[in-house]
Amino acid sequence: MIHRIEETTSTNDDARDAKYRHGDIVWAERQTAGRGQRGHKWSSAEGLNLTFSLVLEPRFLPAGEQFLLNEAVALALTDTFAQFGIAARIKWTNDIYAGDKKLVGILIEHSYSGQTLARTIVGIGINVNQTEFDPALPNPVSMAMVAGRTFDRGEVLEAFRRHIGIRYAQLELDERETLQRDYRERMYRLGERHTFRYPDGTPTEASIEGVRPTGELLLRHADGTLREYLFKEIEFVIAGK
Known part of the structure; x- marks a missing residue:
């Protein structure tokens, strides 16, 4: 209702x-x-x-x-x-x-x-x-x-x-x-190379490969490594934001 x-x-x-x-x-x-x-x-x-x-x-x-x-x-x-x-x-x-x-x-x-x-x-x-x-x-x-x-x-x-x-x-x-x-x-920017930012402000280039069933974001970094991130461990960088 x-x-x-x-x-x-x-x-x-x-x-x-x-x-x-x-x-x-x-x-x-x-x-x-x-x-x-x-x-x-x-x-x-x-x-x-x-x-x-x-x-x-x-x-x-x-x-x-x-x-x-x-x-x-x-x-x-x-x-x-x-x-x-x-x-x-x-x-x-x-x-x-x-x-x-x-x-x-x-x-x-x-x-x-x-x-x-x-x-x-x-x-x-x-x-x-x-x-x-x-x-x-x-x-x-x-x-x-x-x-x-x-x-x-x-x-x-x-x-x-x-x-x-x-x-x-x-x-x-x-x-x-x-x-x-x-x-x-339906993930935003799936498979696209973009800049992300760590909590301390350090940028990193990576592309989204998916998400774990438990919610961790999977990012493929420029050096080829695949890493997973919890909420607040990585941030999108979006123009105008």
Whole structure:
């Protein structure tokens, strides 16, 4: 069920309430303290975009395999955009890009029960119809800017709900090879040589070869070595960002 509210601090905070169960979506017009990855704030123009949280209860999924859930969510989003004629790519780990610009931000928060996941809150911000952004934002883009037309936000959300249902079913049926293959094929800059940056600012040239089932990014460096990186161990270098 979709629960629509006018204002909240963060839909991820709201979605923790036990009254929301598996498959519920909390959609807010305004977030006063929306959060993104790496502790960043997520800002969105009122009435133009989608800011919502999806509640999942993947109790069948071992904690060590939680990246498969990330893959299912990212793929459902790219499936959604494809339905509306927009070619989107997954920027490891969770951002969705159109070209070299950010279309979606995702913040996934888990709670655990022993060795498995218990409850997952998937916070999603989709730039839908906004065409003017804060200059301080590095590289935003919206569906409207990419497609040259506006969209019905409710229609977009319903499309996502259908597609996440399909991808989540693949996860439940242990179709991990399908999820991993599709995720790899839709990775942003897959197989292209680009500059990346280490946390200390040191640059390195490498190309993306894929991602481990546990989530590590696989980079082939200029000297031929293949190395794997966890979140925050390597950063993309993108013009204008």
